[in-house]
Amino acid sequence: MTTSLSTLIDLSKPSLAACVASIAFNPTVWNIVARNEYRNKTITRIFGGNARYGCYFLALCIFSAGILRDSLYHRALLEQPQAKILPEPLDTIVPAVLFVLGQTFVVTSTWALGITGTFLGDYFGILMDHRVEGFPFNVLRDPMYVGSTMSFAATALWYERPAGLLITAYVYIVYLIALQFEGPFTDMIYSKRASAQAESKKEL
DSSP states (O other): OOOOGGGTOOTTOHHHHHHHHHHHHHHHHHHHHHHHHHHHOHHHHHTTTOHHHHHHHHHHHHHHHHHHHHHHHHHHHHTSOOOOOSOTTHHHHHHHHHHHHHHHHHHHHHHHHHHHHHTTGGGGTOOOSSOOOSTTTTTOSSHHHHHHHHHHHHHHHHTTOHHHHHHHHHHHHHHHHHHHHHHHHHHHHHHHHHHHHHHHHHHO
């Protein structure tokens, strides 16, 4: 028995389009906003020159947008075709394990980095003293993005929505693209600080 794509995903649902748009919106907009902040200090100026308050405000925006994205994903899944993906009892064990692992990576990443380290504080000039090398960064290079992707996959498997697995693949691609911009830019920020510190030592 052959299965067509139309039986796995319903492209006519507006909830699917909203979900896909929100997934791309978040990392795209935050990268644009953060780079503008690094160059022009727009948010910092709004908060009277207090970079930390500006970063907390951006963190609240990012967190809220993430909750909205997850809500749109959940709604989209429930309006998509349901089909058996894994046999029992794996149909509950696998998504449960995936979700727990994924959230563990996300939560421990946030704990290790702190609010400013997690939510683009380096673009505000709030730099960490040294690179975080403990768990989960000693296991994965980008544990927050990997953990988030795992959670998307877990939800799709739990609700038995093949469309959710396609969305998960899309999420992973969006994250990979975002990292191509975030990684080098963040490296540049810390490289400039290292150069400035080296110059100041020479002057002494």
